[in-house]
Structure formats: structure tokens, C-alpha cells
Amino acid sequence: MVFPEIGPALRHAREYIRRQYSVITEINRKYATPRITMSRGVKLSLLFLRLYLLFLVILLGFKFYTMLR
Numbered sequence: 001m002v003f004p005e006i007g008p009a010l011r012h013a014r015e016y017i018r019r020q021y022s023v024i025t026e027i028n029r030k031y032a033t034p035r036i037t038m039s040r041g042v043k044l045s046l047l048f049l050r051l052y053l054l055f056l057v058i059l060l061g062f063k064f065y066t067m068l069r
Helices: 007-030 040-068
Strands: none
């Protein structure tokens, strides 16, 4: 049984991944710096929401842990 040459397919796949990666890096470069300024109240609210989300995740993990015991 003769297997087909896989070298061209690998080169094609490598180029496809390289193109997709370059698109992602271009998008990341474009949005690296924010275009709007946030007030102190907005920053404080976002910090509170982050802490609340972290608390909920910890609570969910604790509940899962206690249910396993």
C-alpha cells in the first residue's frame, strides 16, 4: 500500500495556522489600549463585581467539595 505525500498538507496547515495567528495578534494590538476613560465609580463597581464573582466561584467550589464528602 502506497501512502500519499503528507508534506504539502503539513505546509498548507502550517501556513493556515500562521495566517490565523497573525489576525489574532493584529486584533490584540488594536484593542490593547482602552479608548474610553472610566470614572472612579465605574472602576470601583467593576472591582466589586470581580470580587463578588470570585466569592461566588469559591462558594460553588466549597459546595461541590462538601457534597463529595
